[in-house]
Amino acid sequence: MPAAASGSRTLGRDLLGLALIALVGLGGYWLFPDNLAFLTRVISVALLVLSLDLIVGYCGIASLGQGALYGAGAYAAGIACVHGITDPVLLILIGAAAGAVMGLLMGAIMLRAHGLPQLVLSIAIVQLLHEAANKASSITGGSDGLSGMSPAPLFGVFEFDLWGRSAYLFGLGLLLIVFAVLRFVTRSPFGMICRGLKEDPLRISALGIYAFPVLLNMFVISGTVAGMGGALAAIATQVVGLDSVSFEVSANALVMLVLGGIGHLYGALIGTVIFMALEHIVAAINPFHWMTLVGAVLIAIVLFAPRGLSGTLDELARLLTRNRWGAGR
């Protein structure tokens, strides 16, 4: 949270950040032209983790069910594509809409409770959807997965082919837009109130502000972002599996978020990239040790770097300023 930063300075910093993301993204494109399928998956998951940061990092609501929103987007886009809506941009919008609706539902249910019961509700919701998607196999393909979609070329020109160039650049563009919008939203009055609610709900209500509609709005925004991530995955891989709406995907997203650091969007990106790159490399060398490694890293983070990698870097950088937002809580 920029303290008293003037509007233009924050704007400059945002542009710099966006440029950096674009640069890293394009760098990935040039450096690893044979890994674009993987890198596209990273972007898709990054959108999921970003969406989770909105809920966990900005509203202080722990959720282990974000896969519900991601999966809603993936299945909506996938089903639409199978039924003949093939324009990729339209598919992303469909995914976003489905995610938003699911976010509304999920928020309406989860906001009824606090703390642990809330966490349990998030898990129960994603599991319920998982079972529902499994049961509705005539629409979703059930355990066999939904396949047979062939998205039309992007803007009628760029095909989603084996090499995945269009998919990756499309995903990168989407990520940049989403990130820019989220930077703006999190610094809007609404974003400030969300952070306030995370810090001290009583103070916010003493200002005459209801928590519920604010948080519900954030759930909808989060659902929109997660839904877009799901839709991107569906377009890029042309299959949707039950795993996209699962506890595992949700838990992994939370791990990545915490690894990167919660509450400032950049952490979500850093966490996703590092986690997935590590998984990619370590799992390829010896998959048996992957879980042990992730476990050990998680423990180490909780013990030694509770604010995640980006938070820890921040800390080093701002060693002299004390009392950060949310520090020590």
Place this chain on the structure above:
Amino acid sequence: MSPVFEVSGLSKAFGGLKVNSDISLAMNEGERLALIGPNGAGKTTFVNLVTGRIPPSAGSVHLAGEDITKLGAVKRVRRGLVRTFQVTRLFPDLTPEEHVVMTILQRLGRATRIFARFHGDSAATDEAAEILATLGLTEVARRKVATIAYGQQRLLEIAIALAQRPKVLLLDEPAAGVPSSDTPRIEEALASLPASLAVLMIEHDMDLVFRFARRVVVLAAGELIFQGLPAEVARDPKVREAYLGSYAHAGS
């Protein structure tokens, strides 16, 4: 003139334990009233009842002629019943300016706008600057709250309350924890509160109470035992007994 704020027969019992019983008081526009009482007298419960944190067992609360007994805490704030907190509840990483802007935006109904820039609302920013200036906080307006003095944080609490343009203001121990060197500034701020505003101050510091309030009510063991002029309160036998009795208790 009908009272702007009126509490009648307000009671609260937890199980069999009566913590507030049959409290009635009324305030007119512009009135300065202090509520005092020994520890455990039920002041916190009273504040919670009035602000709508907890529902009363019996009794009613009226604000500007409207019965607000059944309204939730947020609605009461929106009707103009505003409070400050005994222990500052501020956001350590925000600046005083941002606190006040947030409050003003809420009053203007723009606090939860998603597609707007927080710092881009010049009307709110100008008004915030004005309020902060009247409380002498201009210098620290753009520093993080965590880095400003505690006395300034207390003043900011008052600034936030003022930005809400209340009809009735509940000051919960505005000088609590402030070093004595800074109390004059708090008093100054209190003195400059809008004349038409009804202010109910809950306070321990008797000097402050005597200088600020025109009228004093005393709460002891959940009951109002005194209403009257500040000058009379020290002489009242019931008040003396309540205070001394409770000290005797605490000492045992």
Place this chain on the structure above:
Amino acid sequence: MTKGFLNRWLPAGALALAGALTLGASAMADTIKVGIIGPFSGPFALQGKNFQAGAEAWLAQNGKSVAGHDIELVYRDLPTANPQQARALAQELIVRDKVQYLGGVYFTPDAMAITPLLKQGNVPLVIFNAATSAIMTSSPLVVRTSFTLSQTTTPLGKAAVERGVKKFVSIVSDYGPGVDAEGAFKKAIEAAGGEVKEAIRIPLNTTEFSPIMQRIRDAGAEGVFAFLPSGPPTLGFVKAFSDTGLKKAGVKLFAPGDLTQESDLPALGEAAAGLITSFHYAVSHESEINKRFVAAGEKAIGAPDLLSFPAVGAYDGLFVISKMIAATAGKQDAEKAVEAVKGLGWESPRGPVKIDPETRHITQTIYLREVAKDAQGRWINKEIASVPEQKDSGLTK
């Protein structure tokens, strides 16, 4: 300090990352890469290990070079059914690792996700396991050396009626292979004069079966047909069948061999005794070539208990791939490679087999087996009858 650290380590890290990601892109001129996708970790790791053991057993017996071309196997881990990741892995194997052949694939959804890539990548896929019939129709570049559920299930119908069991309850896991199995069994049992009174589908992850046993009891069935993928569910199912007294009450359980996979038999023990299953391969199959295969396979997998059917799929898969390599003289030509193995017949550890030129699925002998102890007291699937030259009836219908 921080800056120095970054300057020193960042390039190194980036290089390491780049190196790891592009590992193997600089392949030697005459090495042919075969990408094998399977569950090498996770709940199904045992199946992946079997892929590896089967493939390595073949290499150990036949050498690493085919017609002057070295074979290099590139393993990729896909722990559970995850079509998205399957596609990403296959894409990477094709684009980055430049594999000429893809093999493996344990789960149907994963296979379905990979097949659309084959044509563009000019790569044939030899499936070592994934057993849904429909996979073969999704691309002409798929060859399968495992089995399908309709293939293994069909002989059960006649066998059951021959044993006087006619009224059945069918219980299958609710996914592609399960649905295939249910359909094939229904058809087979009706053709033989029996009937399926009730067909129940249960989710893949079910592990508590008492309520299902109650359903069987209530249906008054004489026999139960069950298909569940091997792993925790099968164990629970067979145990529950025995525990709830259904087995003692004389209800007969018939199942495809997935239910009595050799690696599960020690755990099942007495509960599975006498169970009749039908399958394409038993580790205990009596033949010289199987003995040699088992010896090599057990060496590759490390422990004798662990070897089971996915290994033979991989073993024969490598054989098919070697024929493809020979036929294309090491050049990348998926269509020609697949064309070359259509109609190919050979003697596999499971018996005589042939690639059906029409479906590209393996034609093989299906054995009826009974769970029993062998001379050493080990639980085995003892072959009691065989039905030669079974095609995949799920596709020919």
Place this chain on the structure above:
Amino acid sequence: MQTALSIAVDALAYGMALFIICIGLSLTMGLMRVVNLAHGAFAMIGGYIASYAARDLGLGYAFGIVLAMIGTVLIAVPLERLLYRRIYDRSELSQVLMTIGITFCVIGITNYFFGPTLKTIPLPAELARSVDLGFRGIAGHRLFVIASGLVVAGGLWFLIERTGFGIHLRAAVENAPMARALGIRTEIIYAASFALAIGLAAFGGVVGAEFLPIEPYYALRYMVTFLVVVSVGGAGSIPGALAACLLLGAIDVTARYLVPDFGNFFFYLAVILVVCAFPRGLMGRAQ
């Protein structure tokens, strides 16, 4: 009628197995305020030890149970000292993350040492036998599970409500500084209750193995189920946990009988409804 009775017996057995495993988690969450997602991992360790002792060493079922409980506690106590102690007063998020981390490590290590196969725990003849209830046969083992559940519930209630240890524990939970001032060594109380919870987990892992088979992914596969059951019951409440296990067990078993193709759908639907209606659990303690 007979069917209903039969399902009721199955539900009771399943619910009791869940109860034995989950009650330890309920204690850690309710009394020590730690969301220990690694609870299932400890149940799994218990199962592995029992399987090793009873199957590979041939020591028998009873001895297997005892060894499992002792062994698991021996593994858990250093973890408590090194890791858990640092998250007692941290946020739920930290607790969730660390205990997920521990779970992952346990799974990875177990996989490495024992391989990915299922482990069975051979039952003694008395328990393996099918007992005739008149309307159906039931594995003797299930009766044993039901009886064990009742004993555990009763024993725990007595321990916490009626003994000196229970008083100290409750005091340490209500107000740790005050308890310390009174000379109660809270860290010992915490360690002891942690050990108790883990011992129960191990016991549950062993006796529940017939319902929830022991394999490396056990810890992750049932993590959610355990957490959900405890939350529905209300963390820290023994009757609550018992009620939740029996209720959810009954819903699960009945749904599997009536609509097996829906899987856990109705289980989670029930969870959502109960948590919405009773946000603190069926018998949760007021905060």
